[in-house]
Amino acid sequence: MRLPKKITPDNIREAVVEVKFESDSSSELFPGIIYEAFDASYTYTNRPLKPAPQNLASPRQELRIQINTQSLLYNDKIIIQIIPNAFIFTCLSKYVGWSEYKLEIEKALNIIEKTKRVQIWTRVGIRYISEYPQKDLRDCTKFQFSFGLPETASEMVAFKSEFSYKEAKVILNLNNHLPLIVQKKEANRFDIIPTSLIDIDVIKVISNLKDIQELLKVLEDVHILEKELYFGLLREDFLETLHPEY
C-alpha cells in the first residue's frame, strides 16, 4: 500500500508517543535525574495528579498505585510527562508533523539514554486521534455498522476493537457523531458539533532492548503501522479530499 507523506488538513487532534522502560533506580528519583540531564531550553514543572475515579460496581476494578504528582518537562515544541517506568510525549500546541516530532523525541531519548538509568526499553506506543467535525464516519471510512433493529437510525455510535497487527497490538476506537461542545468566534457562544473521531493506538511490546538506535527503529516501525492502519481505514474518495502528497 502506498502511504502518503502528508495530508492537508491532517485533522490530528492528538499524537501521543509513549516509551516504557525498566530501571533499577527508584521511580521518585527520575524527575530529578531527568531535570538535571536536560538543558535550559526545557522547563520543568509539576502539578497534583487527579485520581482515577473509583467505581466499586465495575467488574474491571483493579488495584492501582496512585501517583501524586504529574512531572512535566516542556520546550517550545513538545511536552514530556515522566511517570514511573514511562515517558509520554505530546506536542505543545498543534501537531508539528512526524519528521519534526520524531526529531524532538529522538533528541529527548538520547539525553535520557546518557543518564544510564534506563536498563531496558520494554514498550513503544503511538496513538493518533483524528477528529472530523460534522462528518459521518461512513462517508470517510470503510466502517459499516448494522444491527438487528433496521428501523432505527443511531444518532451516535462508539466502536472499540482490539486486535493484533504485524506483531503489534492495536486498540481502535471509532466514534461517530460524538457531541462535542465547541466555542464559536463570538465571545461566550457555544455550539454542540457532532464530531467523529478516529483513534488508533498501536503498541509494540519489546523485550530486552537496550540499544537506543534499535529503539528508534521500533518507533519508526510503529509509526508506519499507525499510518498503514489509518490510511487503510479511509475510503479512497475521502482520502483524495485530503490532498495526499506521496
Next chain:
Amino acid sequence: MASNSNEHPLIKTDVINLTWYDGRYPINEGTAISGHMAIKWESNTGLITGQEISDLRSDPTQDYKNTRQFIKLDQAFREQLKEYSEAFKGKTNFALKELMNLSSDILLKTLPDKISLQLTEEGCIFYTLLKNNITIFFSHYLTADIHDIDESIISIYKGESNLLNYAGELWETIHAANKVLHSFNIAIPEFA
C-alpha cells in the same frame, strides 16, 4: 445481535466492544460480563491515571488538553512573575509556584474549554475560565504566608447575567461557587 465490518483486509479482530446509543438506553459494556473479570489487552498509550475511557461519550483527548492548558498557565505565570516581582516581594518563586499549582489545578479540574491567568500588582493571580456558556473570574491572593489560608474572590456569569460575587477564604469561595455551578453540571473539587 450486532454485526460490523471495517473491511480492512489484514485485520482480525480479537475483542469487539460495540456500544449503541439511541438516546434512551445506553448499553453498559460491564453488564455483558457481570460477575466476571475482563482480561485487559494493553492499556492505551499515554494513559496517565490508568483510567480507561468508560463513558464512550467522553472526549478521549480531554486529559491531554487539560495538561496542555496547565502548561500554558505555567508559561504565563513564569513569564509574568518577572514583570510583577515587586508585588510578590518576600516570597520565593517556589512558594508562589506551589500556590499557583493549587488554584490552577482546582480550576482545571472543571475541564474548562478555555482558561487564562494574569498576575496583578495587588499580588494575586486573576484567572478567567470559560466552560459551556459560563464565565468564571477567580482571583487568588498570594499575599498570605504559605501556612495561612489564602483569600480569594469569585464572580460567575452566565452570558451577561451575574450569578455570583463572593469573597472569602479559598475553600469558602469554592463552596459558594459550587452551589451556583451545580445546576450547570460544573463542579470544582472542594478537597483537592
